[in-house]
Amino acid sequence: MERYGQKLEPSGRKRVNVPFRGVRLLRNPMYTKGTAFTQEERLALGLEGLLPHAVTTIDQQARRVYASIQCKPDPLEKYIGLAALQDRNEHLFYRVLIDHIQEFLPIVYTPTVGRACQEFSHIFRRARGIWITPEHRGHIAEVLRNAPFEDIRLIVVTDNERILGLGDQGVGGMGIPIGKLALYTAAAGIPPWQTLPVSLDVGTDNLDLLEDEFYLGWRAPRLRGPEYDTLVDEFVHAVKLCFPKALLQWEDFKKFNAFRLLERYRKTLTSFNDDIQGTAAVGVAALIAGVRATGIPIRQHRILFLGSGAAGIGIARLMRTTLRREGLDGEDLTAAMANLDVQGLLVEDDPGLDPLQREFAWPVDMAEKMGLGRGQKRDLLSVIRAFKPTMLIGTSGTAGAFTEEAIREMACYAERPIVLPMSNPTSKCEAKPKDVLAWTDGRALVATGSPFDPVTHAGREHRIGQSNNVFVFPGVGLGILVAEAREVTDGMFTAAARQLAQEVHADDLEAGSLFPPAARIREVTAQVAAAVVREAREAGVANRSLEDAQIPGAVAEAMWNPAYLPADPAPVSAAEADRSMPALV
Ligand SMILES: O=C([O-])CC(=O)C(=O)O
Numbered sequence: 001m002e003r004y005g006q007k008l009e010p011s012g013r014k015r016v017n018v019p020f021r022g023v024r025l026l027r028n029p030m031y032t033k034g035t036a037f038t039q040e041e042r043l044a045l046g047l048e049g050l051l052p053h054a055v056t057t058i059d060q061q062a063r064r065v066y067a068s069i070q071c072k073p074d075p076l077e078k079y080i081g082l083a084a085l086q087d088r089n090e091h092l093f094y095r096v097l098i099d100h101i102q103e104f105l106p107i108v109y110t111p112t113v114g115r116a117c118q119e120f121s122h123i124f125r126r127a128r129g130i131w132i133t134p135e136h137r138g139h140i141a142e143v144l145r146n147a148p149f150e151d152i153r154l155i156v157v158t159d160n161e162r163i164l165g166l167g168d169q170g171v172g173g174m175g176i177p178i179g180k181l182a183l184y185t186a187a188a189g190i191p192p193w194q195t196l197p198v199s200l201d202v203g204t205d206n207l208d209l210l211e212d213e214f215y216l217g218w219r220a221p222r223l224r225g226p227e228y229d230t231l232v233d234e235f236v237h238a239v240k241l242c243f244p245k246a247l248l249q250w251e252d253f254k255k256f257n258a259f260r261l262l263e264r265y266r267k268t269l270t271s272f273n274d275d276i277q278g279t280a281a282v283g284v285a286a287l288i289a290g291v292r293a294t295g296i297p298i299r300q301h302r303i304l305f306l307g308s309g310a311a312g313i314g315i316a317r318l319m320r321t322t323l324r325r326e327g328l329d330g331e332d333l334t335a336a337m338a339n340l341d342v343q344g345l346l347v348e349d350d351p352g353l354d355p356l357q358r359e360f361a362w363p364v365d366m367a368e369k370m371g372l373g374r375g376q377k378r379d380l381l382s383v384i385r386a387f388k389p390t391m392l393i394g395t396s397g398t399a400g401a402f403t404e405e406a407i408r409e410m411a412c413y414a415e416r417p418i419v420l421p422m423s424n425p426t427s428k429c430e431a432k433p434k435d436v437l438a439w440t441d442g443r444a445l446v447a448t449g450s451p452f453d454p455v456t457h458a459g460r461e462h463r464i465g466q467s468n469n470v471f472v473f474p475g476v477g478l479g480i481l482v483a484e485a486r487e488v489t490d491g492m493f494t495a496a497a498r499q500l501a502q503e504v505h506a507d508d509l510e511a512g513s514l515f516p517p518a519a520r521i522r523e524v525t526a527q528v529a530a531a532v533v534r535e536a537r538e539a540g541v542a543n544r545s546l547e548d549a550q551i552p553g554a555v556a557e558a559m560w561n562p563a564y565l566p567a568d569p570a571p572v573s574a575a576e577a578d579r580s581m582p583a584l585v
């Protein structure tokens with residue numbers, strides 16, 4: 001493992017200590033500057049003759065690379081182009097990603113990352129991150145020590161069982177931790193050498209993958225039960241041992257493991273689950289911003305959920321906390337939210353409910369009073385007719401689940417219906433924004449999990465907000481690292497939601513969007529991070545206590561910018577010096 005060698009001069013300027021020479025330096029994605037190495041650096045670092053003559057700036061490189069990627073017609077080809085750039089030159093990759101975040105978000109993230117996960121074993125070029133399989137039992141710490149950098153502060157880990165709304169993607173799920181961490185760096189400025197994507201490759205129950213000759217994963221049915229738990233437990237202990245300062249983000253685990261692992265480890269390992277908690281903050285932010293757009297105070301909203309997986313239950317929980325803070329409780333609180341899964345409204349008389357669904361099931365008498373008793377129809381349309389929701393949130397993973405009839409019915413009661421088809425990727429989205437706007441005469445406030453182009457309805461352009469945890473996890477993670485928080489609290493997600501809603505400006509609402517544009521993500525993330533730092537201090541979990549006035553500066557200082565630093569030759573290690581010829585990797 002390597003420590004990326006930045007040093008601070010007394011003047012405050014940073015330089016980088018380069019422990020490689022020649023071809024090895026040129027091929028190291030974290031240290032290389034390619035054609036941007038100056039003539040002096042080329043001389044000092046053994047690069048003479050290894051590069052064409054011209055010395056370029058990072059801006060020239062970025063414009064050249066952008067042009068070559070932007071012209072590819074297929075989004076998956078763009079994904080491959082950007083991944084290759086990341087593997088070649090990390091500074092340049094992040095420069096291009098940050099400068100074109102709105103355009104490339106749908107490539108490195110949903111929806112294209114979903115396709116990249118599905119095609120993983122076919123488009124594989126170069127490995128990134130750490131894979132842990134059941135064969136590593138007993139020496140997972142040793143495996144983690146093979147990570148490329150030693151000072152890891154942020155880990156995103158998946159077991160690949162619920163990749164977006166695409167289900168079990170086996171080894172291909174690694175695309176998600178890689179994409180999330182790329183956004184941590186682009187949006188929150190977490191230095192790339194402090195991040196580590198991890199796949200717990202415990203097998204797959206996806207038969208197509210198991211039968212694919214190119215499949216690159218551990219080719220076996222999924223490990224389950226105590227064997228799975230033992231592996232995860234060893235992994236968690238190894239993380240604490242090898243990377244004691246790291247924050248860990250659980251990502252795209254299936255519902256029960258998602259909740260179980262979050263609860264089991266949240267007090268002993270600084271960790272959170274993005275699908276449960278990050279997504280929850282996004283849902284609550286939409287409600288708070290929606291208050292301004294609809295004029296309806298929080299406590300008068302009626303919120304309908306379709307989907308009771310990790311995201312659906314996560315949002316419902318944080319929503320309940322939010323409504324409770326507004327003074328709702330008892331029956332009023334229960335009656336403010338209704339939860340459906342594909343079978344229909346969750347009611348206590350259904351013996352098939354799991355314990356998480358039971359938490360949000362309506363009492364039988366409430367359902368009966370609303371004409372939704374046993375034997376009566378409890379489908380989406382019937383529930384909308386009876387419950388008259390002001391807000392509809394889809395996390396069902398079922399494309400088209402918000403039907404025309406249902407949305408038209410909702411629009412009969414709500415002047416400005418808030419409609420969030422949040423399932424990812426685009427192919428799983430509950431409704432298309434242009435349809436929702438057409439069915440509601442342009443009155444709906446629509447935000448989707450995956451990005452959509454603006455919709456013109458009756459001559460008016462509506463911007464479609466992106467109700468995606470990308471507006472939350474980077475800021476939460478950055479805030480936790482800046483505050484050196486020992487624990488990730490639910491209050492941090494409430495703080496993030498409020499801050500995010502505050503970042504929605506009057507012109508966003510005017511344009512029909514409950515979220516800021518993705519182009520503002522870095523700015524929004526810094527504000528969310530600051531709110532999380534304050535909350536960490538208030539909750540008494542911050543190891544670093546910062547006054548309010550110090551927080552923006554501390555956050556800004558923690559955010560890495562992908563600018564090349566002047567390179568100084570550092571002494572090469574003995575092992576390095578021993579090599580008579582640089583290795584051609
Ligand atoms: O990755 C995304 O776009 C949001 C998310 O966490 C998920 O859908 O699982």
Ligand SMILES: [Mg+2]
Binds near residue numbers: 251
């Ligand atoms: Mg996810």
